[in-house]
Amino acid sequence: MTRTTPARPVSVESLFPELAPYRARTTRLHPRSGRPGMHDSHVGGPMLWPDGEPWPLCHEPHQPESEGYAPEEIRRARAAGVWPQSRPWSSRGAPGRDGPVPFVALAQLFRRDIPGLALGPDGADLVQLFRCPFTHGPYLERRYRLRWRHARHTEGAERFLADPPQVPMLRWEHELPEPCVLHPEEVDTYPWAEDDTLPAALIASIDAWDDAQAAEHGPDALSYQYDLSIPPGWRVGGFPSWASTGPMAIGCASCATAMQVLLTAEGYEMDGGSHSWVPLEDRDPLLTGQASIRGGQSVAQPTRLRFGRDRDLHVFTCPADPGHPPRWVLA
Incomplete structure (x- = not known):
């Protein structure tokens, strides 16, 4: 069975046109x-x-x-x-x-x-x-x-x-x-918005939008990090998530080139903060939010693996020479 990520609750680039040059593709492995x-x-x-x-x-x-x-x-x-x-x-x-x-x-x-x-x-x-x-x-x-x-x-x-x-x-x-x-599926993703991952003015606009959403909708409010930028779960390419550590500069130990994410492995495919990413095939159309997720642990934690204290494992490789040693980052 294929897996289909729902359209984002709002258009990311309509909210923040400046994000268009940063758009990248990632493959959700599902x-x-x-x-x-x-x-x-x-x-x-x-x-x-x-x-x-x-x-x-x-x-x-x-x-x-x-x-x-x-x-x-x-x-x-x-x-x-x-x-x-x-x-x-x-x-x-x-x-x-x-x-x-x-x-x-x-x-x-x-x-x-x-x-x-x-x-x-x-x-x-x-x-x-x-x-x-x-x-x-x-x-x-x-x-x-x-x-x-x-x-x-x-x-x-x-x-x-x-x-x-x-x-x-x-x-x-x-x-x-x-x-x-x-069940590989390509989706659009955008960088984590913190420190210098994006221009400071753009991050300030994103933070202001997040604050306005929280003030209006409370705990069920949308947020850029959880709903609009990077999907949860196992994925190939795209951007690293930095929820636990904050952004880190990952350079190649052999040549100092900025490394790129080859693979992200995560213990959970979905949780209370990321249910908007739940594939259409894994949700009850009659329900909303976290209550819509169906399939239990076989969907929420299918691999049964954990990395660190429920962090993401990012595998970085060198784009200048893939033969250089990879780096492993828990974030």
Whole structure:
């Protein structure tokens, strides 16, 4: 089923004509629970991984853990609609004690499915995203990894890895992605309006409009950030959202070029502040506001993943040279 973002409640450029030069396209991925295959773009499905190629491993020290969840128990609990039971962590398989830890596969994206996906090194058109399941250092930092591929060459492999290595326990239930198929849809977006992301006079006009809306309509008022600029959920390209940190300048560590957003991963596809973005196929036309959202957790949090304290994970790459190391920003 396709997913269709409703027209914005008001025309952004009619309110603020100065925004027209800043308009950009982003691809909403609309992940929904399903059974993706290794040749599909997906979140949480099987990776297109040639047999015999080493699986990515995290070799850094990890924070010790005392309890966690077995992946199979997480899957059974989700199928039953209950919360999984945590259990003490055995010394065998505990993070940091038995050598390298395999990364968990989060998503893979083909450019043939998502035309807005930027090309990788040497024109690579398939990107795979991984996360270490454990934390690092006193600030509980996470480690991510990208694997770029040429889809046609990779699909020509004789055999593919059927059973990637897995850790026996995960620290949190939300470390295990729910297999999701994608329903890509391109929409117009506009920059986050704060600090120097837009001209100061334009930001002042946006803030004044927001204040007037709040004064007239109260808690149900429209706002630029929530309703008119950047959609929630998983998306490719467009602009980063900065709700938790405020805008940040993200430069390439190799050449100092301003980096661009390749991908944004978010735990929630919608919430009380962003219900105007709920696709038409996921809302009850007889209701309004948050009450119109239908589908429960399978729509509101389809991937079951979380990033930081419910932040957005922005994956930045260098437009001058996609082979330069990416940067990972929680915002």
